[in-house]
Amino acid sequence: MPMDLKVGDIVELKKQHPCGNKTFLILRTGADFRIKCIACERQLWIERANLEKRIKKVTSKKD
Template sequence: MPIKFEIGDIVHLKKNHPCGGNIFEIMRIGMDFRLRCSTCNKQLWLERTEVERRLRKHFRNDEEIKS
């Protein structure tokens, strides 16, 4: 069952971005997600399965969501 994500959610992923950050904001949801790195503000596209596989923590409105 897919994890429920919303635009504006913050995700902490296992793999770091090349800048060293691993916290991202979700900007678009669908088969592909558009994420913005909180460290360097670069945007990247990842498939939904890749986001779900790399997910460590998921926050919505500063509250952690248990998946």
């Protein structure tokens, strides 16, 4: 069953972005996710299955 992730949630990933940050903001959901690095604001597309494996914890949930 897929994780309950919504636009506006902040997630912490297991591996860091090349800029050194681990926290990302979810901008788009679906089969593919668009996430934005909180530190350098670079956006990237990632498949749902790949993102769910990489998530360490959901820091902030949008209600």
